[in-house]
Amino acid sequence: MSGKTRRLVLFRGYERFWHWSQAVLMIGMALTGFEIRGTYTLFGFETAIDLHVYSAWALIVLWVFTIFWHLTTGEFRHYLPRTEGVVKQIEYYVRGIFLGDPAPFHPSEKAKHNPLQRLAYLALKAFMIPLIWVTGLLYLFYNDWVTTWLVDLGLTLEIVAILHVIAAFLMLLFLIAHLYLITTGETIGQHMKAMITGWEDVPVDDHHDTPKAGSSEKS
Amino acid sequence: MMSVDLMSKLLPGNGKQLFACFVFSVFAGGVWASNMTADHSQFEALQQPFTDVEDINVACVSCHNQAEEQLHDTVHWQWTFPLEGEAEDGDEQLGKLHVLNGYHPNVVSNASDCGSCHIGYGLSSRVSDVIQEAAVDCLMCHDTSGEYFYNKFHQDGAECTMCHDDAGEANKDRVKDEGERFTLGLTEIAQSVGATSVASCGSCHFYDGGADGAKHGDLDSALIGAEFEMDVHMSPDGANLSCSDCHQSDNHKLAGSRYESLSPIDTQGVSALEGSRATCVSCHGDRPMHDEKLNDHTDVVACQACHIPAYARNGISTKTSWDWSTAEKRDRRRRPIASYDEDGNVIFASGKGDMTYGDDLTPMYQWHDGKLDYATVGETIDPAQLTPLNPSQAVRDGEAKIFPFHQFTSRLPYDVETNQLLPINLVGRSRDALWNGYDWEKALKAGARAADVEFSGEYDFADVQTIRALNHTVAPKEQALQCVDCHSENGLMAAVPNVYVPGSGQHSWLDRFGGLAMLAAFFGVLMHGALRWFFNRRRRQS
Numbered sequence: 001m002s003g004k005t006r007r008l009v010l011f012r013g014y015e016r017f018w019h020w021s022q023a024v025l026m027i028g029m030a031l032t033g034f035e036i037r038g039t040y041t042l043f044g045f046e047t048a049i050d051l052h053v054y055s056a057w058a059l060i061v062l063w064v065f066t067i068f069w070h071l072t073t074g075e076f077r078h079y080l081p082r083t084e085g086v087v088k089q090i091e092y093y094v095r096g097i098f099l100g101d102p103a104p105f106h107p108s109e110k111a112k113h114n115p116l117q118r119l120a121y122l123a124l125k126a127f128m129i130p131l132i133w134v135t136g137l138l139y140l141f142y143n144d145w146v147t148t149w150l151v152d153l154g155l156t157l158e159i160v161a162i163l164h165v166i167a168a169f170l171m172l173l174f175l176i177a178h179l180y181l182i183t184t185g186e187t188i189g190q191h192m193k194a195m196i197t198g199w200e201d202v203p204v205d206d207h208h209d210t211p212k213a214g215s216s217e218k219s
Numbered sequence: 220m221m222s223v224d225l226m227s228k229l230l231p232g233n234g235k236q237l238f239a240c241f242v243f244s245v246f247a248g249g250v251w252a253s254n255m256t257a258d259h260s261q262f263e264a265l266q267q268p269f270t271d272v273e274d275i276n277v278a279c280v281s282c283h284n285q286a287e288e289q290l291h292d293t294v295h296w297q298w299t300f301p302l303e304g305e306a307e308d309g310d311e312q313l314g315k316l317h318v319l320n321g322y323h324p325n326v327v328s329n330a331s332d333c334g335s336c337h338i339g340y341g342l343s344s345r346v347s348d349v350i351q352e353a354a355v356d357c358l359m360c361h362d363t364s365g366e367y368f369y370n371k372f373h374q375d376g377a378e379c380t381m382c383h384d385d386a387g388e389a390n391k392d393r394v395k396d397e398g399e400r401f402t403l404g405l406t407e408i409a410q411s412v413g414a415t416s417v418a419s420c421g422s423c424h425f426y427d428g429g430a431d432g433a434k435h436g437d438l439d440s441a442l443i444g445a446e447f448e449m450d451v452h453m454s455p456d457g458a459n460l461s462c463s464d465c466h467q468s469d470n471h472k473l474a475g476s477r478y479e480s481l482s483p484i485d486t487q488g489v490s491a492l493e494g495s496r497a498t499c500v501s502c503h504g505d506r507p508m509h510d511e512k513l514n515d516h517t518d519v520v521a522c523q524a525c526h527i528p529a530y531a532r533n534g535i536s537t538k539t540s541w542d543w544s545t546a547e548k549r550d551r552r553r554r555p556i557a558s559y560d561e562d563g564n565v566i567f568a569s570g571k572g573d574m575t576y577g578d579d580l581t582p583m584y585q586w587h588d589g590k591l592d593y594a595t596v597g598e599t600i601d602p603a604q605l606t607p608l609n610p611s612q613a614v615r616d617g618e619a620k621i622f623p624f625h626q627f628t629s630r631l632p633y634d635v636e637t638n639q640l641l642p643i644n645l646v647g648r649s650r651d652a653l654w655n656g657y658d659w660e661k662a663l664k665a666g667a668r669a670a671d672v673e674f675s676g677e678y679d680f681a682d683v684q685t686i687r688a689l690n691h692t693v694a695p696k697e698q699a700l701q702c703v704d705c706h707s708e709n710g711l712m713a714a715v716p717n718v719y720v721p722g723s724g725q726h727s728w729l730d731r732f733g734g735l736a737m738l739a740a741f742f743g744v745l746m747h748g749a750l751r752w753f754f755n756r757r758r759r760q761s
Contacts, residue, residue: 038722039730040710045702045722049512095746098754145516147617162729169733173740184751204714212564 005201010112010194015075016193018066025059026069026171056136063129078112079122085115097184106202124174132167135160244540260410263504263674267633269405272371273340276408281425289471294586295338295478298326298350309563311593313478316346318593319608321541321629321685322428324380325596325642327415328669332378332646337424342648344563345669353659355530360420363413366403368422372452374733378646378652384428384433384565385557392563418443420462430565432535436580437691450531451691465502467494480589482619482690483521483613501524519718521587521620525700526693529579530625533692535566536576541629543643544680546572563649570645570654572630582689584625584715591686597672598640602633602681615717624686631683632663640683643664 032052032136070076105114192198264278275432299314326542334342428434451457475497485498499522506514531537555569583634600606613619644665650656651665706722
């Protein structure tokens with residue numbers, strides 16, 4: 001690697017704890033969720049439901065803390081969408097990555113996600129997760145709303161279930177893309193290492209918040 | 220007030236109702252039976268050498284002077300529902316006297332023999348509209364010796380075939396095993412009268428449909444001293460309840476009727492003063508389980524659906540089909556014949572045709588609001604189709620529940636010109652009776668004449684189906700249905716409309732679409748990765 005690099009703490013302790021516990025809980029919920037749906041038998045229906053519900057409550061507690069963390073640390077800024085650089089990033093994934101072009105983006109304190117990541121995580125946090133939560137809670141508390149005005153609007157358990165499963169499929173699609181894209185760093189393991197250790201070596205640039213393009217050329 | 224608070228704390232939820240029912244049944248049932256305030260053997264009216272059963276009635280009503288009038292105003296007397304004077308405009312006349320079923324299809328001209336189970340002293344040979352008020356046979360229900368109904372049925376001219384498919388042949392061994400009957404005289408029977416019991420109610424309700432347990436599937440003689448697994452309520456090892464603990468009486472009118480069942484729609488427990496309504500909920504409330512998710516089911520699933528996981532579990536078979544069309548067939552000497560399966564069940568009898576039986580059967584589940592749509596004598600049908608004789612028209616409406624049923628199919632005679640189901644003249648001394656002359660044409664002509672139904676003389680047989688709601692033989696909770704019995708592909712609720720059962724009958728389009736999207740994503744990233752590897756390698760080589 002040419003050029004100077006500096007060690008940047010990209011993911012703080014709480015963030016890594018959040019990420020990995022969320023990963024375990026969500027994968028567990030996918031496993032138990034599709035068992036409840038009848039796709040396969042793994043834990044047994046009753047156990048699967050218990051695990052699914054307990055994981056849901058654990059995840060809700062985790063999220064309450066995480067929302068608090070986002071707000072108090074200002075970390076939510078990393079997920080505000082930007083149009084700048086999106087096209088470049090797409091071009092990179094479609095073309096540049098094959099030709100060995102330098103990555104167009106490097107993380108910094110001010111922006112630790114590339115513009116496409118920002119959009120993807122925003123979609124996850126602002127759309128997919130709320131969708132799976134709202135439908136999941138409606139599913140869980142079905143008996144408490146089945147006698148209310150929600151039914152007059154045409155809401156049924158079946159609709160809730162369908163939306164919940166659609167959200168689950170979207171999350172799985174996200175997971176596939178997510179798992180693949182972590183291999184697209186400087187090295188195959190770079191991103192993974194960052195999420196485990198918290199830090200990443202980024203090229204030093206005069207401009208603080210616009211990472212230097214082309215600095216990651218292999219020597 | 221303090222005691223009420225304390226009771227709520229000690230007995231949360233349905234505990235209070237169970238306690239109330241317990242208190243009531245102790246007063247109404249248990250204590251009464253063993254500790255009555257009257258010893259009938261000391262009553263002067265009963266200290267006489269009875270030779271005629273009707274004299275016993277005279278003695279009973281000399282003290283119980285309101286009883287007969289009360290009984291005339293019950294379904295047990297009238298065999299009609301709603302009761303005389305209680306029908307509202309538009310109510311169809313139902314009850315044993317009017318409806319048609321797939322077992323012994325109709326009363327009408329067979330009344331004298333159907334009358335062996337009537338609580339009077341015999342019916343006239345033809346009854347079609349009304350059963351006239353007459354002396355009530357108190358011992359039918361209040362005999363405690365267990366002998367009276369043997370006297371009544373066997374000596375009072377009842378047709379054997381009403382209770383024994385083969386006119387008693389199959390029961391000969393049982394008679395030998397059980398020893399002598401008729402050891403008590405009428406006076407002793409009269410002096411030992413008391414509360415009704417499982418045995419006294421069962422003397423009729425266990426044997427209808429041609430044999431023990433034949434008709435109901437959830438009522439048979441094994442309930443007398445039942446094992447816990449057979450029925451947690453009636454077993455001495457369980458709640459040790461008698462029929463009347465749930466079917467409590469008000470002026471001899473008993474709670475609970477299959478013509479207007481409260482069980483599927485009841486949602487409130489009752490207080491001790493009210494007594495049970497012959498519904499699960501009246502004692503247990505509608506959220507009686509420890510698991511709240513299970514309690515959440517009770518808005519659409521009746522208790523019976525899970526807690527009667529199978530029926531005819533008691534080692535006594537119930538009838539599953541009855542093909543009347545093969546009746547008539549006799550041996551070469553024109554004598555009636557009968558044949559049996561290995562359990563001793565009659566599978567063919569000249570008077571009845573072919574019958575099949577089942578044990579440990581899985582119920583059929585459907586929406587039920589307590590009412591069924593009964594066919595009556597002379598019903599018009601489409602003979603090309605299987606005709607439901609008493610279908611449930613209930614739909615999911617917030618009140619109806621998913622309920623378990625015993626399903627029974629039979630082939631009944633109909634008039635090929637009018638497509639009307641024909642009443643059969645089964646009994647009597649004339650050759651017009653099917654069980655005497657074994658001649659369908661004559662039996663149908665006589666039946667039609669008695670019921671005022673037109674008959675062209677041309678008949679055939681059509682498939683019909685009778686269903687019976689299952690309420691008894693509640694199993695121990697460990698044997699109740701498990702989640703996956705319904706929550707799985709093709710689970711037990713698969714055929715029930717308008718209910719979404721997670722895990723059962725899922726939307727295949729959604730799974731296909733989601734699966735395809737995941738496959739596409741997977742192959743997409745795989746391709747992308749492969750291309751990265753390929754170009755990377757080429758770059759390094761060049």
